[in-house]
Amino acid sequence: MQLILREYNLKLKHTFTISRESIDFQPSLIVELKSDGFSGYGEATSNPYYKTTVPVMMADLEKIKPLIEATEDETPEEFWSKIHPHLKENMFTLCALDLAYNDLYARKKGKKLYQLWNYTTENNPMTDYTIGIASIEKMVSKMQELPWPIYKIKLGTKEDIAIVKELRKHTNAIFRIDANCGWGVEETINNAVELKKLGVEFLEQPMKADNWEAHKEVFKHSVLPIVADESCIIEADVAKCFNHFHGINVKLVKCGGLTPGKRMIEEAKKLGLKTMVGCMTESTVGISAIAHLLPQLDYVDMDGALLLAQDIATGVTIKDGIIYYSELNGTGVTLL
Template sequence: MQVTLKKYVLELKHTFSISRESHDFQDSLVVGLTLNGKTGYGEATANPYYKITVASMMEEIKSIEYEINNFELGNPEDFHAFLKERGLSNFAICALDLAAHDLYGKLKEKPLYKLWGTSNKNYPITNYTIGIDTIDKMVEKVIEKPWPLYKIKLGTNNDLEIIKELRKHTNATFRIDANNAWTPEQTLELAPQLKKLGVEFLEQPLHAENIEGYKAIIDKCPLPIIADESCIVEDDVEKCAGLFTGINIKLTKCGGLTPALRMIKKAKSLNMKVMVGCMTESTVGISAIAQLLPQLDYVDMDGAMLLKHDIASGVKILEGGEVVFPSINGSGVTLL
């Protein structure tokens, strides 16, 4: 295989804010793997919370570039195991793993969801994310982008007021992501009121390390609780059982589609709901997530919808949430 690396700076339509950070641009690494005239593409975004930069990912991959170029791709799982053995970060592994899956599907002349024995006839629709802002700005964003399902980022001093005001402007279902910002007491106080306001579930309301807090609220909270920062890698899935209703898998954090498929299987065996989320990726990363749709209960794959300009074609999300899968195989990605 021949590996290529390219950095992109993705400009967002709006400043994106959560409880711990804000940004207007998202640095992203796109990896290409070429074999027999076909090229597969994968993506991983930089993340200051996890101390990951595009430069650091490039350095990791370049350190084993010779080995990658000489690797015989039998299947993506073997390639992923090879990358793990080389000690790369999960973010760098994700970009390479997504590229390997896309390439593998293109070589096999099938979309990934078909290679996995699933059908794309039924799938959950993605939410559209509204980042933290002034209440007026958050209302403007909802009005600007009518959507049947919103994820609302919270973690402010007026969280309930925000939801009450947004509810005046839409009948859409709400999901709440507090990004570790609440206490157990806040969660139990807010949850009944939020449920009455049409909230579907709470994502990571408490800090990931607050195990005792999650033990205290899981049976008392009237809303389902989904793990995000508490479920990063495969070993975390079983740890979340009994503390959370479900898990949110991020491909960049766990290391790509290969471990994500195992995490989905494990979570289902534990009777947990399964969601896959995004990290403001372009259509490169979103198209990989879309291949998992038939296996999911929930999905957050609006990353490319939040960008001013996309960098690739692949899966398209129409108004209202319908997904159009590309005719190209693999993940169906082509760089623009």
């Protein structure tokens, strides 16, 4: 098996702002694994909050290149277990490699990934479209630029309720709110009351990730469901979220790829938690991998490629919130 690494700097259509940062470009690593005439593709984007850069990820993989390239017929689960001890300090790197291996494995089996997993796609959820923090006028403009059935609205400002009230004047779409750890307990409970009146479906990670007592208090009193994001990074975090959140948002780059992501979703379902997968402004490479988990999800946020000024691959396509699979096997990705 051959390992090929590519570095990209993905330009965004608009400056993307959340409660803790603003970006115009998203650095990204694309991993290609080649074997027997087939190629599989994976992706992980950089993220300062998690202290991960593309050069660090590339260096991580170069260190274990002989181990990777010696792999041939292992299952994705076996491959992940073998590689994990070497990359456990950087799950982003492990994610890119795991996605590529899952893609390659399914292509060699002659199946789409969801078919290999025996998933059926009849009841797949629609994806939301994210509106980053900006002036109210700019947020309205972004929403009008792309009419959509579900919007994920980034908040964490002093004008949060005013923003949602104004956005509501311009659409009947479902709203989801992501405060990215920007609120406190009383603020979350009070905001939930007002936001429910404005057609908000749930709140994502309103408070700081490690404040479990605060999460439990909000869980008891919020009139809206609360979904964990920064509080649910790896597999061990799922059980912690029980009785603290109503659902979890799995990010493949944070947990180490599709292989552990599937396990997190399965555990969440057993605990009665709602399931969601989110993205980290990936190109269609990473977004196409997410699509194969859709049959197991209640919600999905896989709009990353839609936020780009120019994509670097083809794969799944998205129209009006509905996800359409590629005709190709694996995750269906082709680099442009």
